[in-house]
Amino acid sequence: MKEDRRLPHKRDGFQVLKTKTAYVIFIVLTYAFGYFSAYYSRQPLQQQQPPSPAAVRDVKTTKPQVCSIDNFRVTTRCGNLVPPESIRQTVIDRIFNGTSPYTDFPPPHAEKFLRPKRIKGWGSYGAVFENIIRRVKPKTIVEIGSFLGASAIHMANLTRRLGLEETQILCVDDFRGWPGFRDRFKDMALVNGDVLLMYQFMQNVVNSNFSGSILPVPFSTGSALEKLCEWGVTADLVEIDAGHDFNSAWADINRSVRILRPGGVIFGHDYFTAADNRGVRRAVNLFAEINRLKVKTDGQHWVIDSVK
Ligand SMILES: *[C@@H]1O[C@H](CO)[C@@H](O)[C@H](O)[C@H]1NC(C)=O
Ligand SMILES: *[C@@H]1O[C@H](CO)[C@@H](O)[C@H](O)[C@H]1NC(C)=O
Numbered sequence: 032m033k034e035d036r037r038l039p040h041k042r043d044g045f046q047v048l049k050t051k052t053a054y055v056i057f058i059v060l061t062y063a064f065g066y067f068s069a070y071y072s073r074q075p076l077q078q079q080q081p082p083s084p085a086a087v088r089d090v091k092t093t094k095p096q097v098c099s100i101d102n103f104r105v106t107t108r109c110g111n112l113v114p115p116e117s118i119r120q121t122v123i124d125r126i127f128n129g130t131s132p133y134t135d136f137p138p139p140h141a142e143k144f145l146r147p148k149r150i151k152g153w154g155s156y157g158a159v160f161e162n163i164i165r166r167v168k169p170k171t172i173v174e175i176g177s178f179l180g181a182s183a184i185h186m187a188n189l190t191r192r193l194g195l196e197e198t199q200i201l202c203v204d205d206f207r208g209w210p211g212f213r214d215r216f217k218d219m220a221l222v223n224g225d226v227l228l229m230y231q232f233m234q235n236v237v238n239s240n241f242s243g244s245i246l247p248v249p250f251s252t253g254s255a256l257e258k259l260c261e262w263g264v265t266a267d268l269v270e271i272d273a274g275h276d277f278n279s280a281w282a283d284i285n286r287s288v289r290i291l292r293p294g295g296v297i298f299g300h301d302y303f304t305a306a307d308n309r310g311v312r313r314a315v316n317l318f319a320e321i322n323r324l325k326v327k328t329d330g331q332h333w334v335i336d337s338v339k
Protein backbone atom coordinates (compact mmCIF):
# COMPACT_ATOMS: atom_id res chain seq x y z
CA MET A 32 0.00 0.00 0.00
CA LYS A 33 2.77 2.39 0.99
CA GLU A 34 4.75 1.64 -2.09
CA ASP A 35 1.63 1.84 -4.15
CA ARG A 36 0.92 5.21 -2.68
CA ARG A 37 4.47 6.50 -3.15
CA LEU A 38 4.83 5.26 -6.67
CA PRO A 39 2.41 7.68 -8.19
CA HIS A 40 4.23 10.51 -6.34
CA LYS A 41 7.49 9.43 -7.85
CA ARG A 42 5.95 9.29 -11.25
CA ASP A 43 4.39 12.75 -10.75
CA GLY A 44 7.75 14.19 -9.82
CA PHE A 45 9.37 12.66 -12.85
CA GLN A 46 6.61 13.96 -15.11
CA VAL A 47 6.90 17.46 -13.66
CA LEU A 48 10.62 17.36 -14.29
CA LYS A 49 10.05 16.17 -17.84
CA THR A 50 7.45 18.89 -18.44
CA LYS A 51 9.71 21.58 -17.00
CA THR A 52 12.63 20.49 -19.17
CA ALA A 53 10.44 20.37 -22.21
CA TYR A 54 9.15 23.82 -21.33
CA VAL A 55 12.62 25.28 -21.01
CA ILE A 56 13.73 23.66 -24.27
CA PHE A 57 10.64 25.00 -25.96
CA ILE A 58 11.29 28.55 -24.72
CA VAL A 59 14.93 28.44 -25.82
CA LEU A 60 13.99 27.10 -29.24
CA THR A 61 11.27 29.70 -29.69
CA TYR A 62 13.64 32.49 -28.74
CA ALA A 63 16.38 31.18 -31.05
CA PHE A 64 13.94 30.81 -33.90
CA GLY A 65 12.58 34.32 -33.38
CA TYR A 66 16.09 35.74 -33.18
CA PHE A 67 17.32 34.07 -36.35
CA SER A 68 14.23 34.70 -38.41
CA ALA A 69 14.31 38.40 -37.43
CA TYR A 70 18.02 38.46 -38.26
CA TYR A 71 17.50 36.94 -41.69
CA SER A 72 14.49 39.09 -42.56
CA ARG A 73 16.53 42.18 -41.69
CA GLN A 74 19.47 41.15 -43.79
CA PRO A 75 18.05 41.70 -47.31
CA LEU A 76 16.78 45.19 -46.37
CA GLN A 77 20.28 46.24 -45.35
CA GLN A 78 21.72 44.88 -48.57
CA GLN A 79 18.99 46.47 -50.61
CA GLN A 80 20.30 50.00 -51.05
CA PRO A 81 21.39 50.55 -53.69
CA PRO A 82 20.40 47.38 -55.51
CA SER A 83 23.14 46.04 -57.72
CA PRO A 84 22.24 44.73 -61.19
CA ALA A 85 22.93 41.26 -59.83
CA ALA A 86 20.36 41.76 -57.08
CA VAL A 87 17.81 42.93 -59.64
CA ARG A 88 18.38 39.74 -61.63
CA ASP A 89 18.01 37.70 -58.46
CA VAL A 90 14.60 39.21 -57.77
CA LYS A 91 13.34 37.87 -61.07
CA THR A 92 14.56 34.34 -60.54
CA THR A 93 14.02 33.88 -56.81
CA LYS A 94 11.03 34.41 -54.59
CA PRO A 95 10.80 38.15 -53.71
CA GLN A 96 11.75 38.64 -50.08
CA VAL A 97 11.90 42.39 -49.87
CA CYS A 98 9.02 44.82 -49.65
CA SER A 99 10.59 48.03 -50.86
CA ILE A 100 8.84 51.17 -49.66
CA ASP A 101 9.44 52.48 -53.17
CA ASN A 102 6.57 50.28 -54.30
CA PHE A 103 4.22 52.72 -52.60
CA ARG A 104 5.22 55.55 -54.93
CA VAL A 105 2.43 57.37 -56.73
CA THR A 106 2.34 59.76 -59.68
CA THR A 107 3.46 62.99 -58.18
CA ARG A 108 3.06 65.35 -61.08
CA CYS A 109 -0.36 66.50 -62.20
CA GLY A 110 -1.18 67.87 -65.67
CA ASN A 111 -0.94 71.52 -66.66
CA LEU A 112 -3.27 73.65 -64.61
CA VAL A 113 -6.74 74.21 -66.05
CA PRO A 114 -7.98 77.71 -65.16
CA PRO A 115 -10.98 77.60 -62.79
CA GLU A 116 -13.36 79.02 -65.39
CA SER A 117 -12.59 76.10 -67.75
CA ILE A 118 -12.90 73.33 -65.20
CA ARG A 119 -16.59 72.62 -65.73
CA GLN A 120 -16.20 72.32 -69.50
CA THR A 121 -13.05 70.21 -69.08
CA VAL A 122 -14.94 67.72 -66.94
CA ILE A 123 -17.92 67.72 -69.32
CA ASP A 124 -15.60 67.12 -72.28
CA ARG A 125 -13.50 64.46 -70.62
CA ILE A 126 -16.27 62.51 -68.90
CA PHE A 127 -19.50 63.32 -70.71
CA ASN A 128 -18.36 63.57 -74.33
CA GLY A 129 -18.96 67.31 -74.38
CA THR A 130 -22.63 67.30 -73.38
CA SER A 131 -23.82 68.29 -69.92
CA PRO A 132 -25.26 65.26 -68.12
CA TYR A 133 -28.26 67.43 -67.24
CA THR A 134 -29.24 67.79 -70.92
CA ASP A 135 -32.58 66.03 -71.48
CA PHE A 136 -32.57 64.82 -67.90
CA PRO A 137 -34.17 62.62 -66.66
CA PRO A 138 -34.08 59.89 -69.28
CA PRO A 139 -37.51 58.33 -69.89
CA HIS A 140 -36.52 54.88 -68.61
CA ALA A 141 -35.49 56.29 -65.22
CA GLU A 142 -38.04 59.05 -64.74
CA LYS A 143 -40.72 56.95 -63.11
CA PHE A 144 -38.29 55.67 -60.47
CA LEU A 145 -37.10 59.08 -59.29
CA ARG A 146 -38.60 61.22 -56.56
CA PRO A 147 -38.74 65.02 -57.04
CA LYS A 148 -36.36 65.29 -54.12
CA ARG A 149 -34.98 62.42 -52.09
CA ILE A 150 -32.20 63.62 -49.86
CA LYS A 151 -30.41 62.29 -46.85
CA GLY A 152 -27.13 63.45 -45.44
CA TRP A 153 -25.09 63.18 -42.28
CA GLY A 154 -23.49 66.32 -40.93
CA SER A 155 -24.32 68.02 -44.23
CA TYR A 156 -25.53 71.29 -42.73
CA GLY A 157 -22.81 71.89 -40.15
CA ALA A 158 -21.52 75.42 -39.61
CA VAL A 159 -18.13 74.23 -40.87
CA PHE A 160 -19.27 74.63 -44.48
CA GLU A 161 -20.14 78.29 -44.10
CA ASN A 162 -17.06 78.99 -41.96
CA ILE A 163 -14.70 77.55 -44.55
CA ILE A 164 -16.43 78.87 -47.66
CA ARG A 165 -16.48 82.40 -46.20
CA ARG A 166 -12.78 82.12 -45.46
CA VAL A 167 -11.51 80.38 -48.64
CA LYS A 168 -13.97 81.85 -51.20
CA PRO A 169 -13.37 78.79 -53.38
CA LYS A 170 -13.76 78.87 -57.15
CA THR A 171 -13.58 75.08 -57.29
CA ILE A 172 -14.73 72.61 -54.65
CA VAL A 173 -14.18 68.88 -54.98
CA GLU A 174 -16.35 66.71 -52.82
CA ILE A 175 -15.24 63.12 -52.23
CA GLY A 176 -18.33 61.10 -51.36
CA SER A 177 -21.60 62.80 -52.26
CA PHE A 178 -24.33 60.16 -51.98
CA LEU A 179 -27.60 62.04 -52.60
CA GLY A 180 -26.02 65.48 -52.75
CA ALA A 181 -27.13 67.01 -49.44
CA SER A 182 -23.83 68.71 -48.59
CA ALA A 183 -23.06 69.61 -52.22
CA ILE A 184 -26.41 71.37 -52.52
CA HIS A 185 -25.82 73.06 -49.18
CA MET A 186 -22.42 74.31 -50.36
CA ALA A 187 -23.86 75.51 -53.68
CA ASN A 188 -26.53 77.39 -51.75
CA LEU A 189 -23.86 78.95 -49.52
CA THR A 190 -21.63 80.05 -52.41
CA ARG A 191 -24.66 81.62 -54.09
CA ARG A 192 -25.64 83.48 -50.91
CA LEU A 193 -22.06 84.64 -50.37
CA GLY A 194 -21.91 86.07 -53.89
CA LEU A 195 -19.58 83.40 -55.29
CA GLU A 196 -21.59 82.91 -58.47
CA GLU A 197 -18.86 81.12 -60.40
CA THR A 198 -18.05 78.40 -57.90
CA GLN A 199 -18.15 74.89 -59.33
CA ILE A 200 -18.60 71.80 -57.19
CA LEU A 201 -17.35 68.47 -58.54
CA CYS A 202 -18.93 65.52 -56.78
CA VAL A 203 -16.82 62.37 -56.86
CA ASP A 204 -18.81 59.27 -56.01
CA ASP A 205 -19.39 55.92 -57.67
CA PHE A 206 -23.07 56.50 -56.90
CA ARG A 207 -23.58 52.92 -55.81
CA GLY A 208 -24.01 53.69 -52.11
CA TRP A 209 -22.35 50.84 -50.28
CA PRO A 210 -23.08 47.11 -50.09
CA GLY A 211 -26.32 46.75 -48.20
CA PHE A 212 -27.25 50.45 -48.16
CA ARG A 213 -30.73 49.60 -49.40
CA ASP A 214 -31.47 48.01 -46.02
CA ARG A 215 -31.81 51.62 -44.87
CA PHE A 216 -33.06 53.05 -48.15
CA LYS A 217 -35.70 50.52 -49.10
CA ASP A 218 -37.68 53.10 -51.04
CA MET A 219 -34.93 53.54 -53.58
CA ALA A 220 -35.40 51.71 -56.84
CA LEU A 221 -33.32 48.80 -57.97
CA VAL A 222 -33.46 48.45 -61.74
CA ASN A 223 -31.68 45.38 -63.03
CA GLY A 224 -29.21 45.72 -60.20
CA ASP A 225 -28.73 49.47 -60.65
CA VAL A 226 -29.72 51.67 -57.72
CA LEU A 227 -30.09 54.83 -59.89
CA LEU A 228 -28.24 56.84 -57.27
CA MET A 229 -26.59 59.15 -59.77
CA TYR A 230 -29.94 59.96 -61.32
CA GLN A 231 -31.51 60.66 -57.94
CA PHE A 232 -28.50 62.81 -57.02
CA MET A 233 -28.91 64.74 -60.28
CA GLN A 234 -32.65 65.02 -59.73
CA ASN A 235 -31.98 66.57 -56.31
CA VAL A 236 -29.53 69.04 -57.86
CA VAL A 237 -31.99 69.98 -60.62
CA ASN A 238 -34.77 70.37 -58.07
CA SER A 239 -32.61 72.81 -56.11
CA ASN A 240 -31.75 74.77 -59.28
CA PHE A 241 -28.02 74.15 -58.88
CA SER A 242 -27.31 72.10 -62.01
CA GLY A 243 -25.15 74.99 -63.25
CA SER A 244 -22.82 74.68 -60.25
CA ILE A 245 -22.71 70.98 -59.41
CA LEU A 246 -21.39 68.17 -61.60
CA PRO A 247 -21.25 64.47 -60.77
CA VAL A 248 -17.94 62.70 -61.35
CA PRO A 249 -19.30 59.15 -61.28
CA PHE A 250 -16.26 57.00 -60.54
CA SER A 251 -14.51 55.52 -57.57
CA THR A 252 -12.67 58.15 -55.55
CA GLY A 253 -9.27 56.66 -56.35
CA SER A 254 -9.59 56.57 -60.12
CA ALA A 255 -11.41 59.92 -60.31
CA LEU A 256 -8.77 61.74 -58.26
CA GLU A 257 -5.97 60.24 -60.35
CA LYS A 258 -7.64 61.53 -63.52
CA LEU A 259 -8.49 64.98 -62.17
CA CYS A 260 -4.79 65.29 -61.31
CA GLU A 261 -3.76 64.09 -64.77
CA TRP A 262 -6.19 66.52 -66.44
CA GLY A 263 -4.85 69.46 -64.42
CA VAL A 264 -8.08 70.02 -62.50
CA THR A 265 -7.34 71.53 -59.09
CA ALA A 266 -9.48 72.70 -56.20
CA ASP A 267 -9.34 75.41 -53.56
CA LEU A 268 -11.35 73.25 -51.22
CA VAL A 269 -11.64 69.49 -50.93
CA GLU A 270 -14.23 67.91 -48.71
CA ILE A 271 -13.72 64.25 -47.80
CA ASP A 272 -16.72 62.21 -46.80
CA ALA A 273 -16.39 58.76 -48.34
CA GLY A 274 -15.16 55.48 -46.81
CA HIS A 275 -14.66 55.47 -43.03
CA ASP A 276 -12.01 52.78 -42.94
CA PHE A 277 -8.40 53.81 -42.53
CA ASN A 278 -7.27 52.68 -45.99
CA SER A 279 -10.05 54.55 -47.82
CA ALA A 280 -9.67 57.72 -45.79
CA TRP A 281 -5.90 57.62 -46.08
CA ALA A 282 -5.97 57.15 -49.87
CA ASP A 283 -8.66 59.81 -50.34
CA ILE A 284 -6.65 62.36 -48.35
CA ASN A 285 -3.35 61.45 -49.98
CA ARG A 286 -4.76 61.74 -53.51
CA SER A 287 -6.83 64.83 -52.78
CA VAL A 288 -3.85 66.79 -51.58
CA ARG A 289 -2.32 66.46 -55.02
CA ILE A 290 -5.20 68.36 -56.63
CA LEU A 291 -5.31 71.03 -53.93
CA ARG A 292 -4.10 74.50 -54.92
CA PRO A 293 -1.39 76.06 -52.77
CA GLY A 294 -3.05 77.49 -49.70
CA GLY A 295 -6.10 75.32 -50.23
CA VAL A 296 -8.06 73.73 -47.44
CA ILE A 297 -8.93 70.08 -47.02
CA PHE A 298 -11.58 69.03 -44.56
CA GLY A 299 -13.83 66.11 -43.90
CA HIS A 300 -16.57 64.51 -41.91
CA ASP A 301 -16.52 61.74 -39.30
CA TYR A 302 -13.54 62.82 -37.22
CA PHE A 303 -15.40 61.72 -34.13
CA THR A 304 -17.17 58.65 -35.44
CA ALA A 305 -16.22 55.30 -33.93
CA ALA A 306 -16.93 53.56 -37.27
CA ASP A 307 -14.21 51.25 -38.57
CA ASN A 308 -12.14 51.65 -35.40
CA ARG A 309 -11.93 55.40 -35.87
CA GLY A 310 -10.31 54.84 -39.25
CA VAL A 311 -10.94 58.40 -40.41
CA ARG A 312 -9.34 59.95 -37.37
CA ARG A 313 -6.32 57.65 -37.56
CA ALA A 314 -5.80 58.52 -41.23
CA VAL A 315 -6.20 62.27 -40.67
CA ASN A 316 -3.88 62.32 -37.67
CA LEU A 317 -1.23 60.22 -39.38
CA PHE A 318 -1.36 62.42 -42.46
CA ALA A 319 -0.98 65.54 -40.34
CA GLU A 320 1.84 64.02 -38.36
CA ILE A 321 3.82 62.93 -41.43
CA ASN A 322 3.37 66.29 -43.13
CA ARG A 323 3.77 68.35 -39.94
CA LEU A 324 0.34 69.92 -40.23
CA LYS A 325 -2.20 70.89 -37.65
CA VAL A 326 -5.62 69.27 -37.43
CA LYS A 327 -8.42 71.55 -36.29
CA THR A 328 -11.97 70.46 -35.67
CA ASP A 329 -15.22 72.25 -36.38
CA GLY A 330 -18.33 70.40 -35.22
CA GLN A 331 -18.08 66.81 -36.49
CA HIS A 332 -15.47 67.79 -39.09
CA TRP A 333 -11.69 67.90 -39.23
CA VAL A 334 -9.95 70.75 -41.05
CA ILE A 335 -6.37 71.05 -42.31
CA ASP A 336 -5.31 74.44 -43.66
CA SER A 337 -2.63 75.31 -46.18
CA VAL A 338 -1.42 71.83 -46.95
CA LYS A 339 1.17 73.19 -49.37
C1 LIG B 1 1.09 60.05 -50.38
O1 LIG B 1 1.54 58.72 -50.46
C2 LIG B 1 2.76 58.59 -51.14
C3 LIG B 1 3.05 57.13 -51.37
O2 LIG B 1 2.53 56.30 -50.42
C4 LIG B 1 3.83 59.27 -50.33
O3 LIG B 1 5.08 59.16 -50.99
C5 LIG B 1 3.46 60.73 -50.20
O4 LIG B 1 4.39 61.39 -49.38
C6 LIG B 1 2.09 60.89 -49.62
N1 LIG B 1 1.72 62.29 -49.73
C7 LIG B 1 1.48 63.04 -48.68
C8 LIG B 1 1.18 64.47 -48.97
O5 LIG B 1 1.47 62.60 -47.54
C1 LIG C 1 -19.58 62.01 -78.71
O1 LIG C 1 -19.55 63.27 -79.35
C2 LIG C 1 -19.30 63.21 -80.73
C3 LIG C 1 -19.13 64.64 -81.22
O2 LIG C 1 -20.17 65.45 -80.76
C4 LIG C 1 -20.44 62.49 -81.41
O3 LIG C 1 -20.21 62.41 -82.79
C5 LIG C 1 -20.54 61.09 -80.83
O4 LIG C 1 -21.66 60.41 -81.37
C6 LIG C 1 -20.67 61.17 -79.32
N1 LIG C 1 -20.60 59.83 -78.77
C7 LIG C 1 -21.52 59.35 -77.98
C8 LIG C 1 -21.29 57.95 -77.49
O5 LIG C 1 -22.48 59.99 -77.61
Ligand SMILES: *[C@@H]1O[C@H](CO)[C@@H](O)[C@H](O)[C@H]1NC(C)=O
Nearest residue numbers: 184185188189192238239240
Ligand atom coordinates in the same frame (compact mmCIF):
# COMPACT_ATOMS: atom_id res chain seq x y z
C1 LIG D 1 -30.76 77.74 -49.28
O1 LIG D 1 -30.59 78.39 -48.02
C2 LIG D 1 -31.74 79.06 -47.58
C3 LIG D 1 -31.37 79.82 -46.31
O2 LIG D 1 -30.76 79.01 -45.38
C4 LIG D 1 -32.83 78.04 -47.33
O3 LIG D 1 -34.01 78.68 -46.89
C5 LIG D 1 -33.11 77.27 -48.62
O4 LIG D 1 -34.04 76.27 -48.39
C6 LIG D 1 -31.84 76.68 -49.16
N1 LIG D 1 -32.10 76.11 -50.47
C7 LIG D 1 -31.72 74.87 -50.79
C8 LIG D 1 -32.07 74.42 -52.15
O5 LIG D 1 -31.12 74.14 -50.03
Ligand SMILES: *[C@@H]1O[C@H](CO)[C@@H](O)[C@H](O)[C@H]1NC(C)=O
Nearest residue numbers: 148235236237238239240241
Ligand atom coordinates in the same frame (compact mmCIF):
# COMPACT_ATOMS: atom_id res chain seq x y z
C1 LIG E 1 -36.11 76.62 -58.80
O1 LIG E 1 -36.57 77.46 -59.83
C2 LIG E 1 -37.98 77.35 -60.06
C3 LIG E 1 -38.30 78.15 -61.30
O2 LIG E 1 -37.69 79.41 -61.27
C4 LIG E 1 -38.71 77.85 -58.82
O3 LIG E 1 -40.12 77.74 -59.02
C5 LIG E 1 -38.31 77.00 -57.65
O4 LIG E 1 -38.88 77.48 -56.44
C6 LIG E 1 -36.80 76.98 -57.49
N1 LIG E 1 -36.44 76.01 -56.46
C7 LIG E 1 -35.63 76.29 -55.43
C8 LIG E 1 -35.39 75.21 -54.47
O5 LIG E 1 -35.14 77.40 -55.26
